[in-house]
Amino acid sequence: MNCKGVIREISNYIDGDLDPVVRKELERHLEHCEDCTMIVDQTRKSIKILCDSRPVSLSSDVRARLHTALHRKINHDPS
């Protein structure tokens, strides 16, 4: 496998979603290619940073509007 092949499979590799034979080929390439190793590592870190990002809290007026609508729905449509 060459560098292009690694890049094409990087996402599947990170997700553990590669055929074992292909994964072995990819890892063999990583053993001698510092650039690809770096890209794999940085991509993995990028996903973790994205995953760890915190949601912004709802503003109080939007939350109030949501809960008012819910109350109305529940009262009009008791299940």
Add this chain to the structure above:
Amino acid sequence: MFGAIFSGKSTPEIVVWRPLHFVSAPNPHPLPSSVVREDEPLLVASARAGDAAAFEELVARYEDKIFRLTSNITGNREDAEDAMQDAFLKAFAHLDGFHGESRFYTWLVRIAANEALMRLRKRRPNHFSLDQPIVGDSELMPRELEEWSPNPEQLYAKSEIDNIVSAFVEQLEDEYRIVLVLRDVEELSTQETADALGISIPAVKSRLLRARLKLREKLSRHFRQGAEN
């Protein structure tokens, strides 16, 4: 060498409402989506049996996260608010249709994603396609090939990193942003993402690959060694 190859609009009104007995505070700290509180199945069962307070607790638990999802998909505050609200209303109306095959949150994400996508499509008709094949792989080629600082997270405050990531998500093309958000923020599986969007698994994978590589490029500009200067 690598471098050589790849150069509600609801108006307030008096509502008859029995007192709510929240299991926790109404605005709890959001949980990582991979974590399910042990009481969730009980809450869902109570809500399905008609316990409005239990449903209210589920809403309180997930409202921030669902709003982040609808914001990330629509890129528009008003649409995001409406989509979030309608998602919870629809979830309540269709609780009978939830049979526990997936996590309650995953089910909720699918409803909210659908609400958000409807609004995005309305705002940008014919603007994006989630299932058209992606031709060529020129977008794949990494340009930023510099080492990151050993501890990139220490270069910025957490809130700054959140802002950088949020700005990136906002700038990303619709078709990549939506898949990235469902897979790597909401942590849906590839199959769940494909089901939620009504597209094939290869379509999810090809968009996710490009989105992740673009995210790495973007973050490299901030995290490469010396970037803090």
